[in-house]
Amino acid sequence: MAADAAAEQVDALLLLSFGGPERPEDVMPFLENVTRGRGVPPERLAEVAEHYLHFGGVSPINALNLDIIKAVEAEFASRGIDLPVYFGNRNWHPMVEDTVEGMRVDGIRSALVFPTSAWGGYSGCLQYHEDIARARADVANAPDLVKLRQYFDHPLLIESVADGIRAAVASLPEDRRAGTRLVFTAHSIPVSADNASGPPGEQRLYSRQVAEASRLAAAATGFDEYDLVWQSRSGPPQVPWLEPDIVDHLDALAVRGVNSVVVCPIGFVSDHLEVIWDLDNEAKQRAAELGMAFARAATAGGDARFARMVVDLVEERLTGAAPVKLSDMPSLGCTLNGVPCVPGCCELPPRPTHR
Numbered sequence: 001m002a003a004d005a006a007a008e009q010v011d012a013l014l015l016l017s018f019g020g021p022e023r024p025e026d027v028m029p030f031l032e033n034v035t036r037g038r039g040v041p042p043e044r045l046a047e048v049a050e051h052y053l054h055f056g057g058v059s060p061i062n063a064l065n066l067d068i069i070k071a072v073e074a075e076f077a078s079r080g081i082d083l084p085v086y087f088g089n090r091n092w093h094p095m096v097e098d099t100v101e102g103m104r105v106d107g108i109r110s111a112l113v114f115p116t117s118a119w120g121g122y123s124g125c126l127q128y129h130e131d132i133a134r135a136r137a138d139v140a141n142a143p144d145l146v147k148l149r150q151y152f153d154h155p156l157l158i159e160s161v162a163d164g165i166r167a168a169v170a171s172l173p174e175d176r177r178a179g180t181r182l183v184f185t186a187h188s189i190p191v192s193a194d195n196a197s198g199p200p201g202e203q204r205l206y207s208r209q210v211a212e213a214s215r216l217a218a219a220a221t222g223f224d225e226y227d228l229v230w231q232s233r234s235g236p237p238q239v240p241w242l243e244p245d246i247v248d249h250l251d252a253l254a255v256r257g258v259n260s261v262v263v264c265p266i267g268f269v270s271d272h273l274e275v276i277w278d279l280d281n282e283a284k285q286r287a288a289e290l291g292m293a294f295a296r297a298a299t300a301g302g303d304a305r306f307a308r309m310v311v312d313l314v315e316e317r318l319t320g321a322a323p324v325k326l327s328d329m330p331s332l333g334c335t336l337n338g339v340p341c342v343p344g345c346c347e348l349p350p351r352p353t354h355r
């Protein structure tokens with residue numbers, strides 16, 4: 001069920017994100033929120049907790065989202081748009097339920113919701129619908145909430161990614177740049193979840209969207225050849241996930257004689273923990289062991305064009321304008337009050353138990 005495309009009365013914008021701990025004592029409660037109902041053993045949580053504790057128990061995600069909000073507010077002001085911006089999370093404070101209650105108290109009747117995921121699929125889209133529905137169910141007389149569409153192929157997003165790639169190439173030793181291999185990464189998910197992503201009758205919406213965004217960014221930077229790999233797998237070894245993993249791929253590139261690589265985390269809006277741990281630590285260290293020059297492209301969220309894109313999406317919604325996009329893949333994900341795009345869209349198969 002898509003939300004009506006006509007202009008509507010909107011009182012606010014809600015930035016909805018994943019959340020992250022802000023001090024060491026938050027880490028385990030946060031991870032328990034993330035993995036609730038998945039049967040993840042305590043030893044696995046302890047292992048992931050060490051990644052957060054390596055950075056003092058603080059995830060960068062909340063601060064980066066607040067930076068995006070400030071930039072969006074400035075862009076609203078420059079365009080004469082009078083909308084307050086609220087901030088809520090799925091897994092840690094400020095929790096979206098508390099934010100929606102605050103919106104109600106403030107007299108907000110209808111708000112647009114910008115999710116910090118550009119993609120389709122369960123984690124990238126449907127789970128945000130669930131967050132919206134859960135928050136509204138928790139708050140009496142909650143405002144209407146309309147989630148904005150997927151934006152994986154928005155021109156401003158691709159321009160930001162492309163500039164990040166160019167800067168990363170320029171940071172490499174001059175004598176290595178000519179042979180640089182461009183490698184895109186995104187968060188791995190179970191193959192079964194990827195197969196279920198999209199409306200019924202379609203498959204692999206998530207991986208197809210990531211592949212399309214990678215193609216667009218590679219073309220914008222003049223790379224005829226590139227690779228798309230995956231990172232941050234967390235599932236049991238017996239369950240197939242999207243592959244290859246970035247570290248394994250670096251090994252394969254070294255065998256082929258590649259001695260310079262730029263890694264672009266196209267699947268991430270900002271420098272989440274998965275970026276700064278899996279890429280800036282593990283992948284960078286492995287590249288050094290292989291004698292490979294390594295540079296990681298910046299994520300798009302810190303670029304001024306990202307805030308412009310957010311406001312473009314808001315204006316597109318308010319005016320009923322046609323979506324601005326670079327591909328012919330459908331722009332899904334825009335619905336009212338957490339209703340899925342269509343029944344069965346992006347529903348996950350039953351989760352396996354971790355062992």
